[in-house]
Amino acid sequence: MTASAERSWVAVCPVGEVPTGAGVAALLADGAQVAIFRTGKEFFGLSNVDPFSGAAVLSRGIVGDSSGVPVVASPIYKQRFDLVTGRCLDEDGVSVRTYPVRVVNGVVHVGSP
Amino acid sequence: MRTLVVAGHGMVAHRLVEAVRADDLAGAWRVVVLGEERRPAYDRVALTSYVDGWDAAKLAMPGAGYEGDERVELRLGDPVARVDRERKTVVTAAGFEQRYDALVLATGSRPFVPPVKGHDLPGVFVYRTIEDLDAIRERAARPGRGRRAAMVVGGGLLGLEAAKALRDMGLSPHVVEMGPRLMPLQVDEGGGALLRRLITGLDVTVHTGTSTDAIEADGDRLFARLGNGTELDLDLVVFSAGIRPRDDLARESGLDVGQRGGILVDRSCRTSDENIYAIGECAAVEGKVYGIVAPGYAMAEVVAAQLTGREATFPDPDTSTKLKLMGVDVASFGDAHAVTEGALEVVVNDAVGGTYKKLVVSDDTKTLLGGVLVGDASEYNTLRALVGERLPADPASIISNAPSSGSAIGVDALPDAAQICSCNAVTKGAITHAIGEGCDSVAKVKACTRAGTACGSCVPLLGKLLTACGVEQSKALCEHFTQSRAELFEIVRATRIDRFSELIRKHGKGDGCAICKPAVASILASLGNGHILGGEQAGLQDTNDRYLANMQRNGTYSVVPRIPGGEITPEKLIVIGEVARDFGLYTKITGGQRIDLFGATVDQLPRIWRRLVDAGFESGHAYGKALRTVKSCVGSTWCRYGVQDSVGLAIELELRYRGLRSPHKLKSAVSGCARECAEARSKDFGVIATEKGWNLYVGGNGGTTPRHADLIVSDVDSETLIRTIDRFLMFYIRTADRLQRTAPWIEELEGGLDHLRAVIVDDSLGICAELDAAMAEHVGTYADEWRGVLEDPEKLARFSSFVNAPGVPDPSISFRTEREQKVPVMLGIPEVVGR
Numbered sequence: 001m002t003a004s005a006e007r008s009w010v011a012v013c014p015v016g017e018v019p020t021g022a023g024v025a026a027l028l029a030d031g032a033q034v035a036i037f038r039t040g041k042e043f044f045g046l047s048n049v050d051p052f053s054g055a056a057v058l059s060r061g062i063v064g065d066s067s068g069v070p071v072v073a074s075p076i077y078k079q080r081f082d083l084v085t086g087r088c089l090d091e092d093g094v095s096v097r098t099y100p101v102r103v104v105n106g107v108v109h110v111g112s113p
Numbered sequence: 114m115r116t117l118v119v120a121g122h123g124m125v126a127h128r129l130v131e132a133v134r135a136d137d138l139a140g141a142w143r144v145v146v147l148g149e150e151r152r153p154a155y156d157r158v159a160l161t162s163y164v165d166g167w168d169a170a171k172l173a174m175p176g177a178g179y180e181g182d183e184r185v186e187l188r189l190g191d192p193v194a195r196v197d198r199e200r201k202t203v204v205t206a207a208g209f210e211q212r213y214d215a216l217v218l219a220t221g222s223r224p225f226v227p228p229v230k231g232h233d234l235p236g237v238f239v240y241r242t243i244e245d246l247d248a249i250r251e252r253a254a255r256p257g258r259g260r261r262a263a264m265v266v267g268g269g270l271l272g273l274e275a276a277k278a279l280r281d282m283g284l285s286p287h288v289v290e291m292g293p294r295l296m297p298l299q300v301d302e303g304g305g306a307l308l309r310r311l312i313t314g315l316d317v318t319v320h321t322g323t324s325t326d327a328i329e330a331d332g333d334r335l336f337a338r339l340g341n342g343t344e345l346d347l348d349l350v351v352f353s354a355g356i357r358p359r360d361d362l363a364r365e366s367g368l369d370v371g372q373r374g375g376i377l378v379d380r381s382c383r384t385s386d387e388n389i390y391a392i393g394e395c396a397a398v399e400g401k402v403y404g405i406v407a408p409g410y411a412m413a414e415v416v417a418a419q420l421t422g423r424e425a426t427f428p429d430p431d432t433s434t435k436l437k438l439m440g441v442d443v444a445s446f447g448d449a450h451a452v453t454e455g456a457l458e459v460v461v462n463d464a465v466g467g468t469y470k471k472l473v474v475s476d477d478t479k480t481l482l483g484g485v486l487v488g489d490a491s492e493y494n495t496l497r498a499l500v501g502e503r504l505p506a507d508p509a510s511i512i513s514n515a516p517s518s519g520s521a522i523g524v525d526a527l528p529d530a531a532q533i534c535s536c537n538a539v540t541k542g543a544i545t546h547a548i549g550e551g552c553d554s555v556a557k558v559k560a561c562t563r564a565g566t567a568c569g570s571c572v573p574l575l576g577k578l579l580t581a582c583g584v585e586q587s588k589a590l591c592e593h594f595t596q597s598r599a600e601l602f603e604i605v606r607a608t609r610i611d612r613f614s615e616l617i618r619k620h621g622k623g624d625g626c627a628i629c630k631p632a633v634a635s636i637l638a639s640l641g642n643g644h645i646l647g648g649e650q651a652g653l654q655d656t657n658d659r660y661l662a663n664m665q666r667n668g669t670y671s672v673v674p675r676i677p678g679g680e681i682t683p684e685k686l687i688v689i690g691e692v693a694r695d696f697g698l699y700t701k702i703t704g705g706q707r708i709d710l711f712g713a714t715v716d717q718l719p720r721i722w723r724r725l726v727d728a729g730f731e732s733g734h735a736y737g738k739a740l741r742t743v744k745s746c747v748g749s750t751w752c753r754y755g756v757q758d759s760v761g762l763a764i765e766l767e768l769r770y771r772g773l774r775s776p777h778k779l780k781s782a783v784s785g786c787a788r789e790c791a792e793a794r795s796k797d798f799g800v801i802a803t804e805k806g807w808n809l810y811v812g813g814n815g816g817t818t819p820r821h822a823d824l825i826v827s828d829v830d831s832e833t834l835i836r837t838i839d840r841f842l843m844f845y846i847r848t849a850d851r852l853q854r855t856a857p858w859i860e861e862l863e864g865g866l867d868h869l870r871a872v873i874v875d876d877s878l879g880i881c882a883e884l885d886a887a888m889a890e891h892v893g894t895y896a897d898e899w900r901g902v903l904e905d906p907e908k909l910a911r912f913s914s915f916v917n918a919p920g921v922p923d924p925s926i927s928f929r930t931e932r933e934q935k936v937p938v939m940l941g942i943p944e945v946v947g948r
């Protein structure tokens with residue numbers, strides 16, 4: 001997931017607005033919603049839409065780890081998603097889109113997927 | 114095919130039929146059961162629990178109707194009147210005649226009523242059947258004034274149980290015992306003295322060493338005169354002065370009977386007629402009658418074995434007893450009175466601690482013969498199983514009250530032959546064998562071995578055996594904490610750690626998950642750590658707590674304004690209507706006596722709360738593992754039947770416990786009279802008004818596994834009621850598992866309801882002061898958490914759909930109209946990426 005030269009980045013918010021161990025949602029120009037999570041020093045981006053309910057709510061899930069893999073659990077039915085790959089840990093064959101996230105000068109940026 | 118006729122359908126007869134049907138592989142027998150009572154065999158041992166709920170179905174014995182078994186015919190409500198041994202037939206009172214090849218008499222016994230003057234007056238009862246209890250209940254419910262009183266004649270095991278039942282019905286019981294102490298057959302003098310003290314503490318007046326001379330009726334009242342001159346003014350009398358075997362069929366047909374009554378049988382349970390057997394309480398095995406169920410079961414097995422072609426003889430029975438009385442532990446086992454030649458007694462009598470323990474040992478002090486435990490019978494199961502075996506330690510150290518001597522002897526010390534379940538004669542060896550074969554839970558052990566399925570007192574030992582066999586019944590909360598929720602609660606309470614990150618660093622591992630984070634959030638909140646969205650706590654909260662409202666399927670929220678007790682003014686109703694209209698919310702009356710407003714987006718929530726707060730509402734917990742509603746009926750203010758102000762109490766309770774975070778949600782209700790319109794007995798704690806005060810029921814549940822709540826205190830005033838609820842809730846919060854409601858918590862609590870009552874009413878653990886203080890802290894520091902958000906800009910800022918576009922509503926949310934209100938339109942599921 002290295003940023004390619006053409007990748008476009010959007011500034012989203014100051015670092016301080018993403019609470020540690022939790023997430024926030026950002027609205028992109030094309031109407032897509034990205035859930036941005038922060039665990040300690042690292043930031044992650046996933047599509048905000050929970051594939052099991054269709055509701056745009058993953059940013060409101062609980063962040064944690066499963067055997068060391070950082071995950072978010074959907075607030076609706078509690079399935080867990082790997083923050084790095086978007087893969088669902090509880091049902092084979094389901095994943096959500098990932099978005100690259102970086103911090104530049106104290107501002108969180110989301111990249112195109 | 115041969116015909117087996119069974120006269121009587123009590124617990125022992127039922128066991129016989131079960132055993133014959135299980136062992137009769139050749140299909141040699143047809144079974145005809147002729148019972149006098151109108152219902153199939155039921156759990157008479159548990160009869161007293163009938164008072165709690167008056168639900169006869171709870172006493173039913175599984176399979177006792179023999180539905181679907183063509184080999185068994187059950188005829189009820191018609192007693193056997195005659196046995197014709199010549200023709201090998203029996204005839205019932207209604208004239209039904211039945212031939213037999215083998216006849217088993219299992220007619221049980223009848224209560225003995227001494228010929229005291231007035232013993233046959235209306236209002237005088239015995240205590241043996243469901244119908245007896247119904248009759249007592251009806252009498253106790255007669256209209257009248259003041260505290261009702263009752264007399265129990267007989268201070269044995271049954272008499273004390275009857276006294277408990279009467280107390281639970283709201284009467285003041287007097288127990289009159291001729292002998293010098295209570296339970297004279299089971300306990301010795303020292304134990305009896307302590308028992309008296311403990312029983313008196315339960316509001317039961319004890320008269321020992323005196324007879325009942327006469328009972329007289331005066332209008333609706335009964336007056337009893339005791340031998341010592343005492344006069345009692347009573348509502349009813351219950352005779353519980355021993356039992357007499359029902360041996361009349363045997364006598365009339367010329368069978369031998371024992372010297373002191375009972376149908377005389379040998380060790381194979383055969384009477385003087387080789388085709389007739391007698392089992393259970395009606396039988397006198399080699400002259401001796403047994404008044405408890407375990408020897409009866411053994412007799413049933415002995416007869417079933419012979420009928421199916423095996424040899425069997427009645428083993429020396431275990432006559433141990435443990436009293437199932439609220440909060441008072443009494444047990445006696447083996448040779449409790451030290452009648453064995455050379456037997457020695459070792460006694461520890463702790464008058465201050467309220468315990469009396471005696472072991473009877475052989476003359477070389479090595480072998481346990483029996484004992485008596487009063488005040489604390491926690492070692493009963495282990496000790497009983499050790500009777501006849503070598504003691505693992507010296508007797509005095511086993512019963513000394515040193516702090517951690519709790520289990521001076523463990524299950525390890527027991528030999529394989531030791532009987533763990535005396536009701537069903539299951540040995541330790543049989544249980545460990547079953548565990549070895551794969552029974553890895555208490556439930557499975559019960560199913561495979563039958564241990565623990567009668568009186569239940571051996572169930573705790575089953576768990577210990579599982580542990581001893583290395584079957585770990587894991588209590589770990591999740592992969593991040595090896596502790597159970599209750600253990601974490603104690604850690605947080607003792608260390609005063611107030612942040613999840615510190616707790617997991619010191620006592621767990623990893624970053625946490627959706628199991629431990631909300632559990633710890635709840636623990637922190639129960640122990641009062643400020644606003645639930647304060648600092649680090651926000652990220653721990655489960656879905657609904659995180660936004661202080663219930664998330665719906667499309668990501669919107671519902672708001673349920675608190676309406677304590679369901680009471681609301683027209684003005685406030687109008688405000689709710691206006692809020693719903695102005696924000697375009699779907700409205701519905703909930704099942705919890707309030708109004709739910711659906712379809713609010715994250716950014717609308719604070720604005721809705723603002724309107725509610727301004728109108729004197731707070732939003733309410735329809736989310737959160739916290740108090741939901743305290744429902745109420747109209748009560749005495751309006752209802753012509755109401756005896757107390759149920760609405761007033763419901764409001765008081767809802768305001769007192771609102772916001773209290775707990776292992777699972779808490780629901781409550783208050784009914785203004787016994788008609789129970791508020792359905793209080795389906796609640797975690799339910800209150801029903803009585804003429805004299807309130808009855809408190811705990812551990813009820815609707816939902817997935819419904820359970821009626823159990824009566825824990827009766828006729829108490831409001832202050833006692835609230836204190837008891839305070840302690841109940843705090844004890845539950847301390848000790849329950851994550852997401853365990855009060856109903857399964859009580860079911861799993863070791864010692865059950867009696868233990869719970871001992872802890873929160875009698876303060877047996879000495880923690881009531883702490884529980885009271887914890888609740889005082891909660892009540893004193895309660896703050897409206899929705900207002901808390903409105904007053905804190907930082908928290909308020911989190912209530913927006915998008916961090917980069919505050920105020921922009923979520924474009925993915927849309928609605929359509931159904932029955933004149935909006936309902937969500939789901940997005941479909943567009944983002945599933947196949948791999």
Ligand code: SRM
Binds near residue numbers: 707813817818854
């Ligand atoms: C709104 C309401 C239905 C209604 O429209 O009437 C409701 C709605 C929900 N109930 Fe309920 N229950 C509602 C009364 C009940 C009742 C009746 C009662 O309280 O008198 C019961 C049975 C009584 C009981 O709990 O023992 C009830 C038994 C459940 C259960 C099963 C609990 C159990 O122990 O088996 C759940 C699931 C759970 O909590 O784990 C549940 C869970 C839920 C949840 C929280 C499910 C969820 O996570 O989304 C629903 C959310 C409501 C919302 O979004 O606002 N609800 N639910 C009722 C709210 C009452 C209130 O004012 O607070």
Ligand SMILES: Cc1cc2nc3c(=O)[nH]c(=O)nc-3n(C[C@H](O)[C@H](O)[C@H](O)COP(=O)(O)OP(=O)(O)OC[C@H]3O[C@@H](n4cnc5c(N)ncnc54)[C@H](O)[C@@H]3O)c2cc1C
Binds near residue numbers: 121161194220409
């Ligand atoms: C309140 C209470 C608490 C108890 N607690 C305990 C305890 O904790 N532990 C313990 O071990 N024991 C306890 N017992 C005793 C236990 O219930 C009895 O030992 C057991 O029920 C005996 O079973 P049984 O089948 O022999 O007799 P019963 O249960 O008395 O059954 C006999 C049945 O035969 C019927 N019958 C009688 N005559 C005829 C006839 N001619 N024709 C047809 N039917 C007839 C009777 O109506 C009755 O239904 C308690 C008893 C009571 C009442």
Ligand code: SF4
Binds near residue numbers: 755759788789
């Ligand atoms: S429970 Fe009793 S007081 Fe309450 S409404 Fe029903 S009948 Fe009236």
Ligand code: FES
Binds near residue numbers: 534537570571
């Ligand atoms: S001892 Fe009664 S069920 Fe086991």
